[in-house]
Amino acid sequence: MENVDKLIDKLARDGTAVKPAHHPVVLSLEWITVAVFYIAVALMISGIRSDLMAKLQETWFAAEIASLVAIFIATSLSAAVLSFPDLHQMRRVVLAPAIMFAVFAIVMYFAWNADTPPSPPPIHSVECTLSITMLAILPAAWILYVMRKFASTHLYLAGSVALLSAFSIGALWLRLYEQTDSIKHVIEWHYLPMIAFGIIGLWLGKVMLKW
Numbered sequence: 001m002e003n004v005d006k007l008i009d010k011l012a013r014d015g016t017a018v019k020p021a022h023h024p025v026v027l028s029l030e031w032i033t034v035a036v037f038y039i040a041v042a043l044m045i046s047g048i049r050s051d052l053m054a055k056l057q058e059t060w061f062a063a064e065i066a067s068l069v070a071i072f073i074a075t076s077l078s079a080a081v082l083s084f085p086d087l088h089q090m091r092r093v094v095l096a097p098a099i100m101f102a103v104f105a106i107v108m109y110f111a112w113n114a115d116t117p118p119s120p121p122p123i124h125s126v127e128c129t130l131s132i133t134m135l136a137i138l139p140a141a142w143i144l145y146v147m148r149k150f151a152s153t154h155l156y157l158a159g160s161v162a163l164l165s166a167f168s169i170g171a172l173w174l175r176l177y178e179q180t181d182s183i184k185h186v187i188e189w190h191y192l193p194m195i196a197f198g199i200i201g202l203w204l205g206k207v208m209l210k211w
Contacts, residue, residue, distance in 0.1 A: 024080035024088050027146075031076045035139060035169050042135060042173045049179045060111035067104040068172050074100040075165035079143060082158035083150035094154075097161060108191065112183045119181035128178065128189040132170035136197070140166035144208050152209050159205015160198045167197045 022030070055061045074096040081090045143162045152158045171190050180186065 028077040028080040039173050046177045048176055060114050063107045064111055067107045071100045071104055072168040075161050079161045079165055082154050083147045083152050085151045085153040115183040121182040121185040122180045125189055129193045132174050135170035135173055136166040139169050151211055155205040155209045156202045158209055160201035163197050163201030167194050
């Protein structure tokens with residue numbers, strides 16, 4: 001018994017204080033803040049579309065940007081919650097991205113109907129998807145790196161939501177930069193590739209968040 005007491009005492013003395021994990025809301029706010037600066041720097045380098053202020057006066061363009069921002073916020077918060085094994089008792093928040101994506105789909109449907117006659121598409125196509133992907137790589141790597149410090153028990157979903165969050169950063173940047181009004185082009189080459197990115201995230205979550 002004496003040896004056990006000594007062992008317990010030694011472990012107590014050798015133990016180091018564990019820093020409490022941030023609340024998911026605080027964690028997501030950190031990601032959002034960094035992303036705002038990241039997009040700002042990207043726009044400083046690339047420039048913004050010359051008619052941006054005028055476009056923001058248009059109902060469906062403004063709604064598109066607002067819903068895209070909402071997707072980013074929802075996926076950031078959902079990823080933060082998914083980082084915790086017990087979802088921090090915020091299980092409903094995990095479903096927030098699905099709601100935002102549904103709203104986004106409705107907005108894009110009305111924007112597509114309002115684009116009559118259809119605006120001419122730009123001469124490029126897949127370059128947009130590649131540009132978004134390149135810009136999304138850094139935030140995706142960072143978010144997954146931070147999530148590895150926690151103990152997620154929802155690896156597939158966490159990885160998928162993390163990549164969707166990063167992809168929405170790139171999509172938002174390109175929409176504010178690219179000089180195009182073709183909704184068909186935007187849907188095909190800006191937003192539909194999100195599906196592939198989300199599927200890749202399922203695999204990355206399994207690989208990178210395993211513990």
